[in-house]
Amino acid sequence: MQHPRYKLIAWDFDGVLNANVTDGIFAWMKTFDEDTGMSVRSLATYLFNGRFQRAMVGEADLHELVGEWAASEGVPHRAGEVIDYWFDRDHIPDEKTLAIVRKARTAGVTNVIATNNEVYRADWIEQQGFGDHMHAVFAAGRMRLAKPDLAYFAHIEDAMGVTGKDVILVDDLEENVQAARAHGWDAFHFVPGSHEALEAKLYRQG
Structure with a gap:
């Protein structure tokens, strides 16, 4: 018989609950040029040089x-289309991970x-x-804190x-795994295909 080892599991989203990351590349970026006629390289150069990081912790507005x-x-009229494309194309739920969530609940x-x-x-x-699968959703933009800042983990504890x-x-x-451990939590480094190892980590037998 399996018994849970933990009272709370904190799930990362991208690359864990949502299978949208392959070799560090997000799904929406792979076909952006072909599908939109715009340049993902241009967008990434503009956005991911510090601007997005400010939005991530609530210091800037992604839409702006x-x-x-x-x-x-x-193409100012296409800004909303870009974000819709980004979010929709990155919607790839990992059903195996979600099954583990349901079992834990x-x-x-x-x-x-x-x-x-x-x-x-x-x-x-x-x-x-x-x-719907969760008791709460903690996001850097709402918290104004981001992993691996140890204050991020303290916020969830509080x-x-x-x-x-x-x-x-x-x-x-x-x-992030190392930061969680430094804060005193346990942690599991999730990689594609590690669902069985994760389940083994979450439960003890007997």
Whole structure:
């Protein structure tokens, strides 16, 4: 018989609950040029040089940033289309991971999303139904904190009332895994195909 090892599981979103990352490349970026006629290289150069990182922690607005880029490309009317494409193409639920979430919930474990997404995508995640599997959704844009900042983990502890080794982070980035461990949590480095190893980590036999 299996017994849960943890009271709370904190699930990263992209690359864990959502199978949208392959070799560090997000799904929406792969066919952006072909599908939209715009340049993903141009967008990435503009956005991911510090601007998105500010939006991620609530210091900038993603819609405004994409609007500025679209205007610089001469297509200001397509800014909303870019974000819709981004979010929709990156919607690839990992059903195997979600089955593990459901099993944990049935066993009485508290499940939360712990993501570095900004506020608009955090809202989108909930609207797509991921939040239905969770007791809470913690997002960097709402918290104004991002992993691997140790204050990120403390914020979740304060909100949920669970600390230390009663908590495990499941994340696809090693730096976040190491930070969670440094804060006193347990952690699992999730990689594609590691579902069985994850289940073995979450439960004890007997």
